[in-house]
Amino acid sequence: MTSFWVVAGIFIACALLFVLPTLWSKKNRPGGVARDATNVSIYRDQLAELDSDFLNDILTREQYEQSKRELQQRMLQDVSEGETMTTAVMGGNRNVATITLTTLAVPLLAVSLYLWLGNTKALLPQPAMEQMPMGAAADDGGHANISSVLENLTARLREQPDDVEGWLMLGRTYAMMQRFNEAKDAYEKVLALSPDNSEFITDYADIVAMTNNGSLLGQPLELINKALRLDPGNPKALALAGTAEFEQKKYKEAAGYWEKLLALIPPSEADLVNSISASIAEAKSLASGKGSVVARAQQQSSGGQPPPPAENKPESVAAAGAATSGTLSGTVTLSPSLAGKASPNDSLYIFARAKTGPKAPLATLRLQVKDLPASFSLNDSMARSGVQLSTFPAEVVVGARISKSGSPMPQSGDLQGFSQPIRIGGKDIKVVIDQQLP
Numbered sequence: 300m301t302s303f304w305v306v307a308g309i310f311i312a313c314a315l316l317f318v319l320p321t322l323w324s325k326k327n328r329p330g331g332v333a334r335d336a337t338n339v340s341i342y343r344d345q346l347a348e349l350d351s352d353f354l355n356d357i358l359t360r361e362q363y364e365q366s367k368r369e370l371q372q373r374m375l376q377d378v379s380e381g382e383t384m385t386t387a388v389m390g391g392n393r394n395v396a397t398i399t400l401t402t403l404a405v406p407l408l409a410v411s412l413y414l415w416l417g418n419t420k421a422l423l424p425q426p427a428m429e430q431m432p433m434g435a436a437a438d439d440g441g442h443a444n445i446s447s448v449l450e451n452l453t454a455r456l457r458e459q460p461d462d463v464e465g466w467l468m469l470g471r472t473y474a475m476m477q478r479f480n481e482a483k484d485a486y487e488k489v490l491a492l493s494p495d496n497s498e499f500i501t502d503y504a505d506i507v508a509m510t511n512n513g514s515l516l517g518q519p520l521e522l523i524n525k526a527l528r529l530d531p532g533n534p535k536a537l538a539l540a541g542t543a544e545f546e547q548k549k550y551k552e553a554a555g556y557w558e559k560l561l562a563l564i565p566p567s568e569a570d571l572v573n574s575i576s577a578s579i580a581e582a583k584s585l586a587s588g589k590g591s592v593v594a595r596a597q598q599q600s601s602g603g604q605p606p607p608p609a610e611n612k613p614e615s616v617a618a619a620g621a622a623t624s625g626t627l628s629g630t631v632t633l634s635p636s637l638a639g640k641a642s643p644n645d646s647l648y649i650f651a652r653a654k655t656g657p658k659a660p661l662a663t664l665r666l667q668v669k670d671l672p673a674s675f676s677l678n679d680s681m682a683r684s685g686v687q688l689s690t691f692p693a694e695v696v697v698g699a700r701i702s703k704s705g706s707p708m709p710q711s712g713d714l715q716g717f718s719q720p721i722r723i724g725g726k727d728i729k730v731v732i733d734q735q736l737p
Contacts, residue, residue, distance in 0.1 A: 311406050345370055448472065463492045467499070470506070476737055478709065479509040497530035504539060515543035534563050538655075541578070550586035554579050574655075574693050627651055627688065628676040629718070629728025631699040633668070637714050637735065643669035646702045649730070651677050654694040654720045660707075661695065662688055668701055694720040699730045711736055 349370065353363040449472060456465045470485035486503040493499055504522035508515045515523070520543045526536040541556035561575045631649055633641065645668045650660035662681035666673055677697070679688050688695075700707075701714040709715070716732035 307409070308406075311409055460488075461492060463489055466492070470502070474502075474506060474509075476709075478711070478736075479506055482506045483510055495529060497526040497533045497536065500526040500529070501533055501536045501539065505535075515539060515546055519543070532559075532563060534560055537563075541582075545582060548585075550582040554582035554586065557582065578693055626676055626678045626724060627662075627695070627697055627721070627728060628674070628726050629697065629730065630672055630674050631716075631730045631732065632672040633701075633714070634716070634731055634733040637732065640735065641668045641701050641714060642703070643667065646705045647671065647673065648700045648702060648707050649673070649675045649677070649697070650700075651688065651695045651697050654696050663707065665707075688723050694722055696720055697728050697730055699732050701732060709736055 346367070349358070349363065349366055352358045353360075358366065449469075452465060452469050452472070456462060456469065459465065466485050466488040470482045470489060473479070473482035473485060483503075483506050486499070486506055489499050490496075490503060500522050504515070504519040504526065507522065508519040511517065511519065519539075523536050523539050523543065526533055527540060530536070537556050537560040541553040541560065544550075544553035544556060557575055557579045561572065561579065564572050564575065566572065631647070647666040647668055647670065649664040649666065651662050652660050662677040662679070664675055664677060664681055666675075677688065697718040699716055700709065702710065703712060704710050713736045714732050715734050715736065716730050718728050718730045721728060
């Protein structure tokens with residue numbers, strides 16, 4: 300902000316340099332009044348000498364009258380010049396006032412116009428969280444940056460509690476840090492200031508779901524429906540509405556929402572179009588009773604045959620078939636740089652969640668740090684949100700989190716790491732715990 304005002308001051312000074320020299324050049328130079336007084340005194344002396352010469356008969360009456368007229372004419376001319384000179388002096392005084400007024404008025408007017416029309420918020424420190432890569436929190440520098448941003452932002456909001464953009468930035472920052480309870484509080488401030496914004500309502504629904512073990516049912520779904528009433532073309536609301544219907548096994552309704560979403564996506568977004576199309580195909584296949592498209596594709600790629608109906612198999616065999624129809628397997632390791640921040644008995648949660656949309660875990664496995672490096676296998680028997688891995692159509696991310704409190708919800712100080720996006724059925728997945736939550 301200091302740099303801005305310094306540069307602004309330089310520009311104002313440059314502007315004055317174009318104006319003041321012109322005004323200053325019009326100022327009358329001193330000395331004219333003193334010269335006029337001297338001339339008058341001289342004329343008086345000459346008139347006295349003229350009178351003396353006439354009385355002493357040096358001049359005749361005619362010569363005296365003629366000389367007196369000439370002297371009076373010269374005096375009249377000088378008096379006129381003196382009046383002009385006085386006017387010039389007065390004009391010079393007025394010129395000084397004009398210069399002073401201009402010097403004061405130009406900076407004051409420029410600053411006043413900026414404060415009235417300009418973006419004064421741009422002068423405040425702006426947190427640039429949206430441009431910060433997700434991996435930035437992996438090192439100590441990243442933690443310091445995020446903490447500094449939060450301190451500046453919260454201090455700013457204490458002074459400006461009606462700043463919607465500030466509360467929105469705070470909520471998104473907490474969400475990125477997976478501190479969902481704090482994010483929920485921030486979004487409640489946003490909605491109190493802007494209650495009919497479809498985008499804000501949808502984001503709030505997503506955050507509420509995160510505080511509800513990832514489930515979109517209940518209040519999140521009510522918020523999503525409200526957002527769609529306000530804006531039927533809200534892409535995120537359509538995506539979440541489809542996910543909520545899929546979670547309730549209302550596959551036809553889920554496909555309907557996703558088809559509306561697909562119509563809004565430009566063809567240039569090929570990966571997103573393919574992902575949504577796959578979700579629609581999966582929902583329609585399940586709605587028609589044909590089973591999971593993903594499961595059939597896995598069977599065809601492995602050269603296997605569809606398993607016989609569960610009722611023709613022993614219960615244990617049926618359970619085993621369900622467990623292997625959608626599996627994610629791999630290993631979890633702890634980065635050596637964080638080894639000293641974990642205790643052997645700390646809880647270790649390994650989970651799978653959707654690449655996009657709600658971050659609710661689809662399946663979860665609980666171990667302890669002493670089990671690291673740990674091999675894992677996630678399957679339908681570990682489902683948490685009612686959506687089985689075998690029927691999930693989109694890409695997922697496998698994560699691992701070390702929790703000192705033992706809670707599955709992210710807490711400050713927890714250690715975590717994530718895999719690259721992968722399809723259901725992936726093997727040899729590598730997860731390195733290399734981040735610490737601020």
